[in-house]
Amino acid sequence: xxxxxxxxxxxxxxxxxxxxxxxxxxxxxxxxxxxxxxxxxxxxxxxxxxxxxxxxxxxxxxxxxxxxxxxxxxxxxxxxxxxxxxxxxxxxxxxxxxxxxxxxxxxxxxxxxxxxxxxxxxxxxxxxxxxxxxxxxxxxxxxxxxxxxxxxxxxxxxxxxxxxxxxxxxxxxxxxxxxxxxxxxxxxxxxxxxxxxxxxxxxxxxxxxxxxxxxxxxxxxxxxxxxxxxxxxxxxxxxxxxxxxxxxxxxxxxxxxxxxxxxxxxxxxxxxxxxxxxxxxxxxxxxxxxxxxxxxxxxxxxxxxxxxxxxxxxxxxxxxxxxxxxxxxxxxxxxxxxxxxxxxxxxxxxxxxxxxxxxxxxxxxxxxxxxxxxxxxxxxxxxxxxxxxxxxxxxxxxxxxxxxxxxxxxxxxxxxxxxxxxxxxxxxxxxxxxxxxxxxxxxxxxxxxxxxxxxxxxxxxxxxxxxxxxxxxxxxxxxxxxxxxxxxxxxxxxxxxxxxxxxxxxxxxxxxxxxxxxxxxxxxxxxxxxxxxxxxxxxxxxxxxxxxxxxxxxxxxxxxxxxxxxxxxxxxxxxxxxxxxxxxxxxxxxxxxxxxxxxxxxxxxxxxxxxxxxxxxxxxxxxxxxxxxx
Amino acid sequence: xxxxxxxxxxxxxxxxxxxxxxxxxxxxxxxxxxxxxxxxxxxxxxxxxxxxxxxxxxxxxxxxxxxxxxxxxxxxxxxxxxxxxxxxxxxxxxxxxxxxxxxxxxxxxxxxxxxxxxxxxxxxxxxxxxxxxxxxxxxxxxxxxxxxxxxxxxxxxxxxxxxxxxxxxxxxxxxxxxxxxxxxxxxxxxxxxxxxxxxxxxxxxxxxxxxxxxxxxxxxxxxxxxxxxxxxxxxxxxxxxxxxxxxxxxxxxxxxxxxxxxxxxxxxxxxxxxxxxxxxxxxxxxxxxxxxxxxxxxxxxxxxxxxxxxxxxxxxxxxxxxxxxxxxxxxxxxxxxxxxxx
Numbered sequence: 009x010x011x012x013x014x015x016x017x018x019x020x021x022x023x024x025x026x027x028x029x030x031x032x033x034x035x036x037x038x039x040x041x042x043x044x045x046x047x048x049x050x051x052x053x054x055x056x057x058x059x060x061x062x063x064x065x066x067x068x069x070x071x072x073x074x075x076x077x078x079x080x081x082x083x084x085x086x087x088x089x090x091x092x093x094x095x096x097x098x099x100x101x102x103x104x105x106x107x108x109x110x111x112x113x114x115x116x117x118x119x120x121x122x123x124x125x126x127x128x129x130x131x132x133x134x135x136x137x138x139x140x141x142x143x144x145x146x147x148x149x150x151x152x153x154x155x156x157x158x159x160x161x162x163x164x165x166x167x168x169x170x171x172x173x174x175x176x177x178x179x180x181x182x183x184x185x186x187x188x189x190x191x192x193x194x195x196x197x198x199x200x201x202x203x204x205x206x207x208x209x210x211x212x213x214x215x216x217x218x219x220x221x222x223x224x225x226x227x228x229x230x231x232x233x234x235x236x237x238x239x240x241x242x243x244x245x246x247x248x249x250x251x252x253x254x255x256x257x258x259x260x261x262x263x264x265x266x267x268x269x270x271x272x273x274x275x276x277x278x279x280x281x282x283x284x285x286x287x288x289x290x291x292x293x294x295x296x297x298x299x300x301x302x303x304x305x306x307x308x309x310x311x312x313x314x315x316x317x318x319x320x321x322x323x324x325x326x327x328x329x330x331x332x333x334x335x336x337x338x339x340x341x342x343x344x345x346x347x348x349x350x351x352x353x354x355x356x357x358x359x360x361x362x363x364x365x366x367x368x369x370x371x372x373x374x375x376x377x378x379x380x381x382x383x384x385x386x387x388x389x390x391x392x393x394x395x396x397x398x399x400x401x402x403x404x405x406x407x408x409x410x411x412x413x414x415x416x417x418x419x420x421x422x423x424x425x426x427x428x429x430x431x432x433x434x435x436x437x438x439x440x441x442x443x444x445x446x447x448x449x450x451x452x453x454x455x456x457x458x459x460x461x462x463x464x465x466x467x468x469x470x471x472x473x474x475x476x477x478x479x480x481x482x483x484x485x486x487x488x489x490x491x492x493x494x495x496x497x498x499x500x501x502x503x504x505x506x507x508x509x510x511x512x513x514x515x516x517x518x519x520x521x522x523x524x525x526x527x528x529x530x531x532x533x534x535x536x537x538x539x540x541x542x543x544x545x546x547x548x549x550x551x552x553x554x555x556x557x558x559x560x561x562x563x564x565x566x567x568x569x570x571x572x573x574x575x576x577x578x579x580x581x582x583x584x585x586x587x588x589x590x591x592x593x594x595x596x597x598x599x600x601x602x603x604x605x606x607x608x609x610x611x612x613x614x615x616x617x618x619x620x621x622x623x624x625x626x627x628x629x630x631x632x633x634x635x636x637x638x
Numbered sequence: 639x640x641x642x643x644x645x646x647x648x649x650x651x652x653x654x655x656x657x658x659x660x661x662x663x664x665x666x667x668x669x670x671x672x673x674x675x676x677x678x679x680x681x682x683x684x685x686x687x688x689x690x691x692x693x694x695x696x697x698x699x700x701x702x703x704x705x706x707x708x709x710x711x712x713x714x715x716x717x718x719x720x721x722x723x724x725x726x727x728x729x730x731x732x733x734x735x736x737x738x739x740x741x742x743x744x745x746x747x748x749x750x751x752x753x754x755x756x757x758x759x760x761x762x763x764x765x766x767x768x769x770x771x772x773x774x775x776x777x778x779x780x781x782x783x784x785x786x787x788x789x790x791x792x793x794x795x796x797x798x799x800x801x802x803x804x805x806x807x808x809x810x811x812x813x814x815x816x817x818x819x820x821x822x823x824x825x826x827x828x829x830x831x832x833x834x835x836x837x838x839x840x841x842x843x844x845x846x847x848x849x850x851x852x853x854x855x856x857x858x859x860x861x862x863x864x865x866x867x868x869x870x871x872x873x874x875x876x877x878x879x880x881x882x883x884x885x886x887x888x889x890x891x892x893x894x895x896x897x898x899x900x901x902x903x904x905x906x907x908x909x910x911x912x913x914x915x916x917x918x919x920x921x922x923x924x925x926x927x928x929x930x931x932x933x934x935x936x937x938x939x940x941x942x943x944x945x946x947x948x949x950x951x952x953x954x955x956x957x958x959x960x961x962x963x964x965x966x967x968x969x970x971x972x973x974x975x976x977x978x979x980x
Contacts, residue, residue, distance in 0.1 A: 047980040216978065267977045281970045291717050293709075311958045312965030313973060316717060318954070321742040325709035328702070328739075332713020335700050336680070336721065340713070358703050448974045486698040486714070486721050489677040494646070494692050494699035497685075506648065507693065 016204060016248045021051075021080025023087030024199065025123060026192075027104050028096025029066055030059060030073040033192040037094075038075025039443070040217065041196060044210050045079040045203075046268045046445055050253045052079050053410075053555060054268075054443045055086035055624065060298075060382045067136075067144040069110055072103040074123075081253035082562075084555035086442060088626040090124040092202065092249075094195045096169070097136040098152055099145035104130070105156045108621075116157030126161045129246065131198065133191070135170035165246055167238070169194055176234040180227050190231040197235025204248045207236055269446040271410035271439035272299070275369055276306035278417025279341055280313050281449075285418075286425050286457040288339035292317040293329035295348065298381045299437040300371035303343040323351035327368065331355060334364040335495060337485035339421055339459075341367040346375045346388045349432075350395070356430050357396040358497045360521065363472070363481045365424035365459070369417065372436040374622040383622030384437035386551055386596040392432040393575055393604065399518045401525040403431040404575040406551030410439050411446035416572060418454065425459040427528055428480050434574075436596075438624050439552045459483065462491060471505030479524045528576050535578040538568045545634065546588035548614070550574060550601050553625055557594055560630035571601070577608065585612050592617050594630060639673050641666040646696045657808030657834030658687055658755060662694050664811050665724075665753070668818035669695075674722045681724045682711040684736055687762050687836075688728035688755035705736030708743045711750050712950075719951040722822065725752040730760045733769040733789050744798040744827045746950035751821040751828045756791060757836040758843050758923070765839035774926035777839075788924050791831045792916030792942070796909050802828035803916060804941040808835055809848050813859055813939055820941045826949050846922060846930060847937050856930070860915065860940040862904040867894050868936050875899030876936075878914065889914050889935055904944040912943040 026038045035056055046052045057074040064071030078087040095101040103110045107121035119126050137152055149155045153164060173194045177187045193214075200210055211229055218224045239246075269277075283290035292315065294304040307317040316333075320326040327342040334340035344352060349370045359366040372388045374380025392404045403423050407416040413435050420431040462470060462482035467490035475481045484491030493505065501508035502516050537546070538558060545566035549557040554570045561568040569584055571577070585591060585605070593602035594617045602616040617633045619625055644666040652658040669679065679697035683689035684707035692699025702710045707725050715723040725743075732740045732754045743750060759777065760766040766779035770791065774783040795803045802824045804817040814832065821828035833844045842848075847857040858868035858876065866876035877898035879890045887910070892898055906912070919937035922928050967973045 043978070047978075049980075213978075264979050267979050277970075277974075280973070284970050289717065291713070293713060310973075311961035312967055313970070314958060314962060314968075316954060316958060318713075318716060320709065320712075321738050324706060325712070325739055325742070328706045328709030329713030329716070331702070332682070332700075332710035332715075333717035334713075335710070336714045336718040338717050340717075354703055355706060358706075362700070362702075448977065448979065450974075451970050486680045486718065487678060489675070492676050492696060492698050494701065496701045497703050498701065 016250045018250050018252055019080065020252055021078055021083050022092065022249060022251065023076060023078045023090045024092045024094070025074055025076040025090035025104065026094045026195070027072060027074045027100040028192070029099065030061070030063060030071045031066060032073070032096045033189065034073045034075050034096070036217070037192040037196050038077055040210070040213055041199060042077040042079070042443060043268055044200070044205065044213055045077065046266070047209055047213070048205060050079040050251055051081055051083035051445060052077055052268060052443065053083050053086045055438065056441045058382060065144070067097055067099055067141055069099045069103060069145055072100050074103075080251045084559045085624065085627060088628055089122065091128050092199070093124050093128055093130040094199060095130060095132040096191065096195065097133060097145070098141040098147065101130070101132050101152060102145050102147070102156060105158060117159060124162070126159055129163045129165060129202075130158070131165040131167055131195070133169035134166040135168050163246070165242065167198065172234065172238060173231055176231045177227055180230070182227060190228055193228045193231040194235035194238075197232035198239050200232075201236045201239025202246070202248055204250050207233060265448050266445055267448060268443045269411055269414070270302070270441060270443045271407065271413040271435050272302035272371065272441070273306050274411055274413035274446060275407075275417045275433070275435060276303050276310070278414040279307070279367065279421060280310060280315060281414070281451065281454060282418045282421030282457060283315075283339045284313075284451060285454055286339055286421065286459050288425065288459060290315045291330060291333035291338040291340045292343065293320050293326040293333070293340070294318070294343045295320050295323045295326045297323070297345045297348045299373055299440045300343045300345045300348070300369065302440065303369060303371070323348040324355060327352040327355040327366075330366060331359050331362070331364060334359070334366050335362070335485060337483075337487070339365065339367075339425060341369065343369040343371070345371050345373045346391065347378065349388060349391055353396045356402065357398060357400050359430040360396070360400050360402055361497050362495045363428045363521070364430075365428055366430040367417070367420045367424050368430060368432045370432060370434050371440045372434060380622040382437065384552070384596065384624060385620065385622060386436060386553070387600070387620070388434060389550070389574070389597065389600040389604070392434055399522065401522050401575070403427070403429055403525060403528060404434065405431060406434040406572055406574055407439055408551055408554035408570055408572055410442050410444040413439055414446065422455065422457045423528060425457055426480070427524065428460050428483060429525060434551055436552050467491065473500055473502055473505035475520070478527050479520060526576050529579050532573050532576070532578060534580040535569055535571065535584050537584060538570065540565050541567045543567045544589040546585070546591045547630070547634065548585075548591055548593040548601075548605070549595065553594060553596065556625035556627050556630065559627045560625075560634060563627070563631045564634045566634065574601075574604070582609055582612075585609060591615065592634060594618070594625065596620060596625065639670040641670045644669045644676065644696050646694050648693045650694050651690065652687060653838055655837040656687070657757065657836070658691075660808040660811060661753065661755060661814065661832050661834060662691060664814040665691070665818060666695065668815045668822070669697075671815065671819055672822050678720070679722045679724065680714050681726060682714060683707045683726040684731040685762070686728040686731045686760070688726050688753070689731060691726040705731055705734070706739060707731065708736055708739035708752070712739070712743055712746070712748050715748055715750055716951045716954055719749070719955055723750050725750050727752065727754050729754065729756045729758060729768045729770040733791065733794065741794065741798040744795055744800045744829065747799075747801055747826045747947050749825055749827065749949040749951050751818070751830070753818070753830045753832050754791060755832050755834045757834045757840055759836050759840035761836050761839055770923070772923055772926045772928075783926070790917065790920045790924065791829070792913070792920070795829045796913050796916065796943070800829060800943065801826040801945045801947050802941070803831070803912070803943045804829070805831045805833065805916070805937075805939050807833045807844060807847060807857075807939060810939065817941055820944060824944055826947055856919070856934070856936055857939050858936040860902045860904070860938055860942055862902055862941060862944065864902055866900045866902055869894070878911065887914060889918055891933065891935065904941050907945050909943065916942050
């Protein structure tokens, strides 16, 4: 490497990937760095990417855990590929370099599959490239860089991370194993130097992170600061990077009102806020399932907010306990992923038939069956819309950023309580585990929620079929004197509310339940077109792909319509779609939303672009598709 | 209160002669005796003949889906422990499709009063064998006889750590009412196995004890604190004997004046004796080929087990109250104030 001046490159946004063994603390390091970046005023978007195994054998390819973050301004996604890689061992280096081809014998760096660009900076722990390490990671030669065919344009920065960490802690009295656990902090310090970020905030964050284990604060801080200072030694060979975004990004009025939040946590917060606004007791019936379990964790810990979170004996009991709580007058929710949604289908049908408010959160993952439990996909859309017996309409919403999981969880509760219906909220692994910046709302700012109630003059004459002018049935529940009634999963008489098998009545009730869902379109916002609205081309997406499609639409200089309301659709959907010559419906499935839209608007021509790899979209591939003329 | 106050305006659609009529009337009587007003009662059911019950009671009711009554009832009671919650179920609803919810409501000790109508047959689907049908039982879905071993409900309840188990018979209204009242008074998951006759598909399934002439000889009504005496002439008693070789205890019939005659203690936490009592005569219902003999043990009716333990609904609500008392944040704005902000 040639000695050169310590130049500082200025960039708008940049992608960093931390990559190591699943025991190396990569998620923690990545999260700390992302949080630091956010605190310093950058926009962030993160993508944790971890193996399904809790602990694969150390140093093996199956155990590689990654955390990618994009920071800067105009950040919509965690980025397709990294500009900076931190590889903690030989296996991580291989996985980052070869991407999805890491298992192919004789595979070489190929920018199409690699997790980093050909001009990336790759920091690698040279202490973790011993013959034993290389063997575990299935290298065939003693020179990993050559074997992987890493091109010269990639700037490899070898750092003896392990040695340097041990050196930093030599006086700490810690044992070898404990010292090695701090390697990630050395890497974090080094990255902070690379981005020319001040250390004070990072130290403060570290103190906060370890506040429950104060003994860890001093050694980890020491290692991190040593990592930062070591960066000075690299100054001759590596250029520092300065992001142009920063403090200015945070508008003055918003100061102190932002945080970074993962989608699952945002979802939990949305449910909590809605319950408080509605004056209802929040009940969660749930069963552990990846990647939804963090919502259960969060709510189980929120007894201070008066949340009752039940870990049920199975998925069915999760939804059924919630239905019981809804019958008894609570704001009731159940959280799950695709396989759990399948198990809950019959009970969701019960909530449709009994016309009870119920929020079902489906954090989608790769399917079918057990599928890809830790990966992301948008393949439960049709299940959410139609996966129940009978004519069984329910509201379907989809969140589109980690932070707006809050808004749509809140909205799901509002719609459920005001319209006496189950609402399925679709998020996915990408949103659930990823983080984005959340502007924290106050309770006063949030829209009112007016749970359906029952007029007093119905006391003594109430039955569960009585509806208001919108077609929404009145809600009375145990404890209310004079409103005793029997609710059912059987068809009910439209007037008396009792069991009925009358043919005309059944048709009337099927239509009444359908109409009840359709009228919700009157109270949801219209579809808003983003990016270049004057273009002839419209990208259409739903849910978690918003960031990627926004970035793609910007590059293609075309328009974007991203749907959050799926059932019912916004009222102006036809009007929007009919304004564009070319419509490309982009989804992480084989075309479920496209099929749904085509069924509603058979006269509107739509193309579709799909990826089903368990990963978020790659912006460059959407752009490549969109640039092709038809 | 009067039983009539608990009757709904719905025509009771059980088959004429069905044992469910008797259980329905017994429940209305028991509710009147208990005295909780109709609006503070929720009756939850799954699917099956038994699960029609909520329609005939003038309380809050919810006739849900097959097997899931227990889970729905758990949600109602846990979220609203102030309500009195009954669950109506059958041998198919509770022991087959709803088996998981059944064992878990017992394990958690949710304060529910559960009536399981055991007629050893699927009635509403017109006559298939159930998990309590005797081995070899011929039905529409077992034309050559079942090859399955049945559940003995008491074993299941005790195995799951049950705190209350009673057994009653459709034709014995007073015992049924007594068991229901005791179930309500018991804080925890109270299981009442109601032996009912299905006049259409399994007529006479409980004839061994349902027959008025035979009942006194073939059954014993256990009452807490009373000697275990039975027989037409109250001349028989129950004692326990331990096999000197195997140390296995078993129930034996002795003369009523034998000093070994046991006094029933339903509140004994150790379930060993309750199990022996609950299993008496059950060999007769587990295999179609079992024939009663003159020295067959009587089938135990009444409240067999009734012990107190913390209930799930109480524990869940107490934990929330305890945490809230010590918590710094109590509302959303206070919660978000604790987040790292910039």
